[in-house]
Amino acid sequence: MKKILIYIFLSLAAITFLYPFYWMIVASLSPESEIGGLLFLPSEFTFASYTQMFSKIPIGRALFNSILVATLTTTGVIAFSSMVGYALALMEFKGRNVIFYIIIFTMTLPFQITLIPNYITMVKLDLVDTYAALVLPFLLNSFAILLFRQAFLGMPRALIDAARVDGCSDLRILFQVLFPNIIPTIVIVGILTFMNSWNEVLWALIVIRDESLMTMPQMVTLFSVGGRAESQLGVKLASAVLLALPIMIAYSFFQKYFIQSMASSGLKE
Amino acid sequence: MKKKKWLPYLFVAPYLLHLIVFVAFPVFFSLFLTFHKWNIISPVEYVGVANYTRMFQDRMFWKAIFNTFKFLLIHIPLQLIFALALAEFLNQNIKFKGFYRAAFFLPVIVSGVVVTILWQQLLGFDSGLINRLLVIIGLEKVGWLIDPNIAMGSIAVMATWKNVGLYVILFLVGLQTVPPSYYEAAEIEGASHWQKFRYITLPLINPTIFMVVILSTIGGFSLFIEPYIMTGGGPLSSTLSSVLYIYKQAFEYYHMGYSATLGFFFAFLILMVVMIQKKYIETND
Structure with missing residues (x-):
């Protein structure tokens, strides 16, 4: 029982550290209009942000x-x-x-x-x-x-x-x-x-x-x-x-x- | 045999040259600058202690010090509690240790610029992820970066998120130096988990706690890129940090003498604070 609590705590912590990076990468590959509401996946992936940045x-x-x-x-x-x-x-x-x-x-x-x-x-x-x-x-x-x-x-x-x-x-x-x-x-x-x-x-x-x-x-x-x-x-x-x-x-x-x-x-x- | 005599000096020569140009000279030149007014272009002008009197009357200077201590007051306890808790849990007999450690450590290696840009989005008022989550669970939006009372706290939380992985590792190293026999003896005596932690673990990892406090303090006084990108020191100068203020005085107004005075004083303050912490933490145990 105590072990399970430890796993839950550690996993929550791990998500806290990893999810923002996941969000950042996915957001950079999302259409601009969807970033404001993005949680997990956009409707489509696009390199538009990258091509704009390079220009x-x-x-x-x-x-x-x-x-x-x-x-x-x-x-x-x-x-x-x-x-x-x-x-x-x-x-x-x-x-x-x-x-x-x-x-x-x-x-x-x-x-x-x-x-x-x-x-x-x-x-x-x-x-x-x-x-x-x-x-x-x-x-x-x-x-x-x-x-x-x-x-x-x-x-x-x-x-x-x-x-x-x-x-x-x-x-x-x-x-x-x-x-x-x-x-x-x-x-x-x-x-x-x-x-x-x-x-x-x-x-x-x-x-x-x-x-x-x-x-x-x-x-x-x-x-x-x-x-x-x-x-x-x-x-x-x-x-x-x-x-x-x-x-x-x-x-x-x-x-x-x-x-x-x-x-x-x-x-x- | 004769040529051997100068060989060691040849080996240390690059260091000595570097020391003179980038460490020794700047320290003395800095002291010199504190008594002068200079914008690099026009001639240096001796002003006596005018820079110092100006500094002590400068409300922005006091604001920057106040902000730094506010940052430290939030950052250090958060850092200690979370780092110690995560390290204590990781030190148990559990699976996926390597994965957890790697996850906690990821923000440590990434540039502060990246972390700041990322958190600027997370903490945004209208479409920031954190406020969106708050709205979902039925709470009010918080002005993480636009409320002068909260902004520095938000930055302190972000800095904790960025650095805590390093301190988890340092605490893990510390925890592993505690001899298991101590715990075994305490168990025979019937000590609770908390008692073991309080009376065995804490005293023995005191040096690590000290180190974390010192490193966090130095980090707090070095805070620059986070407010520079996120808030520009605002709102109402509530996130103006010491280094950001030095930077502004030097590179927005070209007050080299005055910014050198600020740098000199902040360096002195860091050494003082560290010495006080050292005294307090070491006698506390």
């Missing part, structure tokens, strides 16, 4: 920009953060502990304080309306550094020493000997970085004005609040679906890794 905003270009920016950022974070993590874990040098504490300390710094000055830096470096503005500030990440450091500390010393004896440089040890052994960490950092970059919208709104450089979330946001959707629900929802879809597809394949990544980022405090 109104360069969403294809925004999709390309988003993929480019997220890929560059993710590659950069994995390369640079692993190098710093490697140095902190396996190299002896003066100032190592200082850098470690700086990393811990800066993690607690609220972004509100750096937002305006960073925008001014972008203006002064002439980077407003460039891809660099979307990528550079996110290229290093304290949390990723700590994850890599932790992973490298867990590596068997013998593996590293053997590679040294074979005459491997540190870069080769890092990227060729150790990387294959820390795939889970790379996946976690990769998913977190890609997702954060994909979903980042405040910074994009600040540094990008040129429509051809806008990423998906910015484009969809401006489309939604600006007048161009002409208060048509269908096109707004279609653009939201297109923004959600890539991450949702990735989630359906790598669900476990997504949950693990996000949980580890929550546990950092």
Whole structure:
């Protein structure tokens, strides 16, 4: 009896989380006139909202920009953060502990304080309306550094020493000997970085004005609040679906890794 | 051997460069800006503490703080209760665990932009899904986003819906660290379900509760895209959030000095609130 109540409660919760997404997708495929009364299925499916959206905003270009920016950022974070993590874990040098504490300390710094000055830096470096503005500030990440450091500390010393004896440089040890052994960490950092970059919208709104450089979330946001959707629900929802879809597809394949990544980022405090 | 000396510095050089340009410099520059007036184009003008006095007399600034605390007051308890309840149920011996977990987690990975556009429709006054359901069961329509007394609450509920899946997972991790032997011992003593939860589970997952409160607080102070898309800060500025106000001062009026002052103060406030929470929650157990 108690079990049944638990199942009912959990199922109601699951519906609460899933149904709105179902509704959004079906609504984006419904005739505009039916969205207001839609509960489960429209009388017919239509791509009208999507064709209208494609004719109104360069969403294809925004999709390309988003993929480019997220890929560059993710590659950069994995390369640079692993190098710093490697140095902190396996190299002896003066100032190592200082850098470690700086990393811990800066993690607690609220972004509100750096937002305006960073925008001014972008203006002064002439980077407003460039891809660099979307990528550079996110290229290093304290949390990723700590994850890599932790992973490298867990590596068997013998593996590293053997590679040294074979005459491997540190870069080769890092990227060729150790990387294959820390795939889970790379996946976690990769998913977190890609997702954060994909979903980042405040910074994009600040540094990008040129429509051809806008990423998906910015484009969809401006489309939604600006007048161009002409208060048509269908096109707004279609653009939201297109923004959600890539991450949702990735989630359906790598669900476990997504949950693990996000949980580890929550546990950092 | 000699070249080895500088190699570690080469490895950390990108980090140091990034630290200087995007963290250290901005913090000091931010402090500098709080004593100046600047619209980026004309020369910087020293104004002493004028930005600070203006801030404390600015009704919109107090409104934004009030709104943020209102958000937190609704959001944090909701978040804790639902996350803990869902985690506790998922932690029982039940089937389809993976499915439930995946369902709860879905809004977490989706962009806030998507969630906001979606909920804007759900909360719409005339054709919004929630009001339509209310009418079906014979209740009055509610002005979820157009009533100044309710709008911030609606956003807090939406934010809970978006984030709760993450906290379910964090609580699950916490619950699994409780040794089963504790429960067994309590059962022998004849403890009820509630007693076990109250006197064993709650104290032991206190660190997770603390974490959820902190993360929700930081989230509340970072609230931006939700009011930006849904309400533009309205009605009657009832959903004007701290970050939205910084954004408006900086990019609608180009008051760089003043918006930097706001940013500086909000950052300080977040650290203060987190420290108070830390003290309170940790001594509470």
